[in-house]
Amino acid sequence: MKNIINISNFTIREALSRKIIVTFFAISTFVLIIFALLFTFVPFEDLSGMVRSNGSDPINIATEIVKGLKLFVVAPLFGGGLFLSIFSASSFIPNMLEKGVVDLIVSKPISRTQIILGKFLGGVLIVLINIAYLIIILWILIGLKFNIWDIALLSSILTITFTFASLYALIILVGILTQSSILAMMLSYIIFFVLSPILTARDTISTFLNSSLMEWIMDILYYIIPKTSELGSLSTELAMGYGIDEYQPILSTFIFLVLVLYISIIIFSKKDY
Numbered sequence: 312m313k314n315i316i317n318i319s320n321f322t323i324r325e326a327l328s329r330k331i332i333v334t335f336f337a338i339s340t341f342v343l344i345i346f347a348l349l350f351t352f353v354p355f356e357d358l359s360g361m362v363r364s365n366g367s368d369p370i371n372i373a374t375e376i377v378k379g380l381k382l383f384v385v386a387p388l389f390g391g392g393l394f395l396s397i398f399s400a401s402s403f404i405p406n407m408l409e410k411g412v413v414d415l416i417v418s419k420p421i422s423r424t425q426i427i428l429g430k431f432l433g434g435v436l437i438v439l440i441n442i443a444y445l446i447i448i449l450w451i452l453i454g455l456k457f458n459i460w461d462i463a464l465l466s467s468i469l470t471i472t473f474t475f476a477s478l479y480a481l482i483i484l485v486g487i488l489t490q491s492s493i494l495a496m497m498l499s500y501i502i503f504f505v506l507s508p509i510l511t512a513r514d515t516i517s518t519f520l521n522s523s524l525m526e527w528i529m530d531i532l533y534y535i536i537p538k539t540s541e542l543g544s545l546s547t548e549l550a551m552g553y554g555i556d557e558y559q560p561i562l563s564t565f566i567f568l569v570l571v572l573y574i575s576i577i578i579f580s581k582k583d584y
Contacts, residue, residue, distance in 0.1 A: 314421045318429020319436060322403060326437040331399040335392070339445040342384075346449060350456040373457040378551055380453060385467045385550045388445065389474070389543045393503060396438045396475050397482070401496035403434055404486025413584045423580040427483065431572060434479050439472045463552040470546040477537040477564045478503065480571040487579050506532065507540040537564045 326332045407413060407430065416426060446468050454460040478499045485495035509516065510533040517526045538560035545555065555561075 314425040315429040315432060318421070318426055319433035322430050322433025323437050325403065325406070326399060326434070329399055329402075331395055332437065332441070335395045335399070335441050336444070338391075338395075339441065342445065343448050343452070346452050350452055373459055377453055377457055377459050377461065381464055381550045382547065384446075384449060385464075385547050386543070388442070388467070389471055389546050392438075392442055392445075392471060393475055393478070393539075394500075396441075397478060397496055397499045397503070400434045400438075400475075400479055401482055401486075401499070402492040403430055404483050404495070405490045405492045408486070408490050408584075417584050424576050427572070427576045427579055431476075431479065431483060435472060435476045438475045438479075439468070442471050443468050461552065464550050466549040467546045470542055470549060473561075473564070474537070474539055474542045474546075477568045478539070480568045480575070481537075484571050484575040484578070487575055487582070502536050503539045506536055507538060510536070511538070511540040534563055535567070537567050539564075 407416065407426075417423070446465060450460075450462075450464050453464070481502070482495040482499055485498055486492065489495070510529055513526070513529040513533055517529065520526070541557075541560040542564065545560065549555070
């Protein structure tokens with residue numbers, strides 16, 4: 312376990328040295344400053360004007376505002392946060408496999424399994440810290456302003472981090488196979504922005520294709536790749552205080568994560584460096 316923690320610490324230091332992580336932190340800080348200024352200088356009456364004009368019960372005005380703020384923050388954070396996280400993490404494995412670096416690492420009394428698990432844990436932790444920093448501080452600001460301490464917003468920390476972890480497992484596998492950060496990054500983006508949204512709407516799309524073969528292919532792909540689109544919707548729904556209606560996207564994505572990470576360990580263990 313100590314070796315895994317050491318590799319994780321090294322990965323975190325590597326991530327902190329990359330400007331993209333600093334940019335992520337700076338953007339989060341800027342957003343928090345904007346909300347802090349908004350809550351400090353804009354009276355509650357002004358914030359509640361739109362809700363009140365729609366005939367809402369004054370007692371529920373603060374709750375409606377908080378729901379709107381959650382929707383305003385979580386959805387962009389899911390897309391933007393994962394975009395920056397994938398971009399940052401895509402080079403971790405290729406950089407480790409550079410000549411000289413990998414020789415030094417594998418020469419140490421650390422198993423190949425511990426190396427991969429350490430790189431995975433370190434990458435996930437750095438994203439978890441960034442997401443938690445933004446969400447927790449925002450949650451505190453909302454609580455201080457509206458006296459509503461709804462922990463549902465905090466659940467988005469876990470769902471966003473879990474979604475990244477599933478894609479990061481794929482990044483690790485592609486990095487081991489190709490040593491290409493660009494390929495790992497682009498494949499993750501294709502799944503995140505293209506394939507997953509398309510496959511989520513496969514029932515609607517199949518009515519226009521009128522092809523049983525395409526329906527079969529889309530069904531297979533749907534159950535294989537991470538359900539990033541549905542996890543994005545789940546993040547928003549949980550933050551808004553709704554429950555989980557369907558566990559299948561979570562379970563199948565978790566299976567994908569574990570299986571891909573296991574394959575990565577096997578391949579890395581058999582490679583000769």
